[in-house]
Amino acid sequence: MKFDTPATNNPIDQLKVVGRATDRIDGPLKTTGRAPYAAERHDVAPNQAYGHVVGSAIARGRIEAIDVSAAKASPGVVAVVTTLDASPLPNGPMNTATLFGGAEIQHYHQAVALVVAETFEQARAAAALVRVKYSAAPGKFDLAEAAPGAPVVKGSEQRTGEFEGAFAVAPVKLDETYTTADESHAMMEPFASIASWQGEKLTIWTSNQMIAWAKRDVSKALGLKPENVRVDSPYIGGGFGGKLFVRADMVLAALGARAAKRPVKVVFSRPLIANNTTHRPATIQRIRIGATPDGKISAIAHESTSGNLPKGKPETAVNQTKLLYAGANRLTAMRLAEIDLPEGNAMRAPGEAPGLLALEIAMDEMAEKLKMDPIEFRILNDTQEDPQKPGRKFSQRQLVECLRLGAERFGWSRRNPKPGSMRDGQWLVGIGMAAGFRNNQLTKSGARVRLDSKGIVTVETDMTDIGTGTYTIIAQTAAEMMGVGLDRVVVKLGDSDFPVSAGSGGQWGANNSTAGVYAACVKLREAVAQKLGFNSADATFSDGQVKSGNRSAGLSDAARDGDLSAEDTIEYGDLSKTYQQSTFAGHFAEVAVDRFTGESRVRRMLAVCAAGRILNPKSARSQVIGAMTMGVGAALTEELAVDTRRGFFVNHDLAGYEVPVHADIPHQEVIFLDETDPISSPMKAKGVGELGICGVGAALANAIYNATGIRVRDYPITLDKLLEHMPAA
Incomplete structure (x- = not known):
């Protein structure tokens, strides 16, 4: 059709x-443990063996030799496959890291061997006996050090009007830099695959978001005809973009099964998930805004620098700035620094999620310079057409309605705009907001x-x-x-x-x-x-x-x-060329900060979303509150800490990588505007699962500023960044 x-x-x-509003039909299966996830599919292939992955102990260099003799002699071992046994396996078009094969090491915990044994415990014990001789090479692991010389990504610089001149003469200016941290998907279900061969036909039971991509990329990596590969993934315990692509668990399970001549199951340990797979890369973002005294934006620029492996792609943090606010003179650009950390790639709302963390603080800072209410400043600069392509209308754009309704429902009028003026005992209380934006693809x-x-x-x-x-x-x-x-x-x-x-x-x-x-x-x-x-x-x-x-x-x-x-x-x-299709939200948050310790506690949250027809309000609300929760993590706790000497993420498990827990999250209210978009599809719907994270972190940051008067531009906003600047108790 x-x-x-x-x-x-x-x-x-x-x-x-x-x-x-409809209960999920798969809910009873999941709540009773009858929905089989990848690692639990014991019945799909009999006589399964277990594979344990050995990850590289260096971040950059080469392997000189691998001694597997002790591992092969270990009890229960069926087969051992090493990276020196295979040529570098080609990857899909969206990935940059080598999955397996060859002597070159691109990043820490790159898979270098797979030990297959009768039991998981035997495989793990034998894997510890594999001895790898490395020739380490110096690497670049610090984005801040690599950023100054980072080149502009070809084709990423976009201009409308004449930004530099307009900014130079603007009566009111903002020029600030914001940083966001490396983040992990931290999904509940680990990467896991079971592979089985029948002659030249391969079946992989796995956890993957994009089945057709997986079939294509596994076929390419293993040199198989696509019709000889079957991929099966009926239940996924979280992905957030990390499972968009084929990762080493799939190809190693296949290689292990071929070597062992029986089905093999591979499940990643939590450290391997952080360092072997993908993550959201850190950014350094410079934002400049020029405006007239009455608040009209005359010039806006957003430039973002991120890091990745050679041939990698940048974090597209400037995406929303191209479309969210009016302004005749515009500049967006992305720079990419080559660094030797694990691959940076898609994580829930790539681009807009980290980009709005910066842009929506900048909009609040600009509103303060103009002595305007932050909501009114945004509404004044709303646009019903693509600001880069005048005349190209949005198919639907109810951002103003999201902000107005959100302000009414959240009690914005009761907010005291003077920072540090609202108190509740030992707590400094603040209210903040931000706009949300995500394109409809x-x-x-x-x-x-x-x-x-x-x-x-x-x-x-x-x-x-x-x-x-x-x-x-x-x-x-x-x-x-x-x-x-x-x-x-x-x-x-x-x-x-x-x-x-x-x-x-x-x-x-x-x-x-x-x-x-x-x-x-x-x-x-x-x-x-x-x-x-x-x-x-x-x-x-x-x-x-x-x-x-x-x-x-x-x-x-x-x-x-x-x-x-x-x-x-x-x-x-061609409707998507004729009309700009996007989704919009207004995010509101109330945060209390302990005036003695600097600890932040989220008290209330509201999201008002305009995202076309909502197909199932119950599951859509679940998507939005989950995204809002991830937004709390990005704003307050989540950061993959980089060992800049050896090039790896040190807090590579759920004990050290701090995601929000139940005690961190208050009641979250979600409102969907009554909207249909006939330009989008016969369903007249759009997406909403990523819109829910876009803008949340900035709303929290703006609330913390309203509570304390401390403007933190480096995420996450941990208490150490507040404590020494806290108002006198």
């Missing part, structure tokens, strides 16, 4: 099932839908559910389209034998995958109507019945002679 004109009325608009997505003689509708697509509620919204879509209840829909996900979907990432999954199911259901409706002798153009589907004119028949009657099946893919035309 080609989607190249705005959506009009369609069966989804009935909203009998779609748009209703469109990508084609397919599905297959089948109707059987019992009236059961089965949906098959390689779409994944990373805890987002995908099973449920896909079931809701099929139920709405085919006129049946949720109890008559079966959803099967995450298998590369199914039609290729959008996959999970970039908050594009919900809108695109359901649009693909919509397209397949349109075809199935046509087949049903034809089978029943109805005109498909005027046939209606409701309560298990198909009606046309004064005739009706049971839906299941159409499959009386055999199952009916339909497959289709949603493909997008």
Whole structure:
């Protein structure tokens, strides 16, 4: 199905099932432990052996030799595979690190060997006996030191108007630098894969967000025909972008299974997750804003520097600044420093999440210089068209409505704008806000839908559910389209034998995958109507019945002679070029800071979101509060601490890497504006799972400033950055 004109009325608009707050249909399986995650799939391949990964003990250099004799002689060992046994395995187009193979070491904990044994304990014990002789080389591990000479990434510098001249003459100016830390995805479920060979055919049961990408990249890495690779990932215990790509667990499980001549399971330890896989890279961001005395932005520049391995990509922290506020004279640019830390890559809302941490503090600082209310300053500089391409309208843009409603519901009028003036006993209390922004991304997505003689509708697509509620919204879509209840829909996900979907990432999954199911259901409706002798153009589907004119028949009657099946893919035309499609939010937070210790405690949080039609308000709210929680971590606690001498993340487990826990998070309120976007898709929906993190950290930082009068521009805002500057107690 080609989607190249705005959506009009369609069966989804009935909203009998779609748009209703619905319990997740996979919830009972997960709460009772019956949803099998990758490491728990004991029944998929008999006689599984266990692989344990040996990670590099240096961050840069070469391997001179590997002695595996003691490991091979260890009890229970079946096989040992080393990096010297293989050529460097080619990687997918989005990755920069070598997964396995060759003598060169690019980063700490790069996989150098896999020991396969009868039990996990035997494999781990034998792995400790592998002896590796290294030739270490000096590396660059400090972004602050590498940043000054970092070149501008080709094609990243974008200009509108003449920024330098406009900024020079602006009556009111801001020129500040902000930093964000390296962050770990810290997902609950580790990276895990089980691999099994049948001749030249390979099956991998794994935890991966993008099944089609995984099939493609495993095939390429191992030199296999794509049709000889099957990837299966029906349940994922968290990914946040870290599981977008093939990682070493998948290829090592396959290599180990080939060497052992039996299925092999590989599960990463927590330190390997931090250092072997990807992370959100640290940034250094310079923001300059010039404005007229009445608050109109005349010049705005955002330049960000991040680090990565050679041939790596930058953190796109300037993305939102291109589109969020008006201003005739604009400059955005990204610089990339080559450093030898583990690979930096996508983490929930790459670009906007760290970029808004800086931009939305800068907007508050500018409002203070102008003696304006922060909300009114943002509203004054709102725009209904792409500021880089005048005349190109936003398909929907309700940022002002988000800010106004948020201010009303949160009690913004009761905020004292003078920092340090609100107190509650020993606590200094502050209220802050920030705008949220995330683009709506469109990508084609397919599905297959089948109707059987019992009236059961089965949906098959390689779409994944990373805890987002995908099973449920896909079931809701099929139920709405085919006129049946949720109890008559079966959803099967995450298998590369199914039609290729959008996959999970970039908050594009919900809108695109359901649009693909919509397209397949349109075809199935046509087949049903034809089978029943109805005109498909005027046939209606409701309560298990198909009606046309004064005739009706049971839906299941159409499959009386055999199952009916339909497959289709949603493909997008040029609407995204004609209109800018984005999502918006207003984030509000109240924070208390202990005036003696500098400890920060979040008291209240609110997000008001404008993100198209909300397909399932219950699971969408869950997505937003989860994102808000991650925003608290980014603002107050999360930082991968770099050993700048040896080049690794030292706090590489959940004891040292501090994510928020229940005691850190207060009640969170989420409001969705009543919005549909017919420019986006037949579903008239957009994504929301990443919008929820965009702006949260800055709202907290602005609240801390309101509480204490201390402006911290280096995240996370830990108590040591506050303590020596605290107002006199």
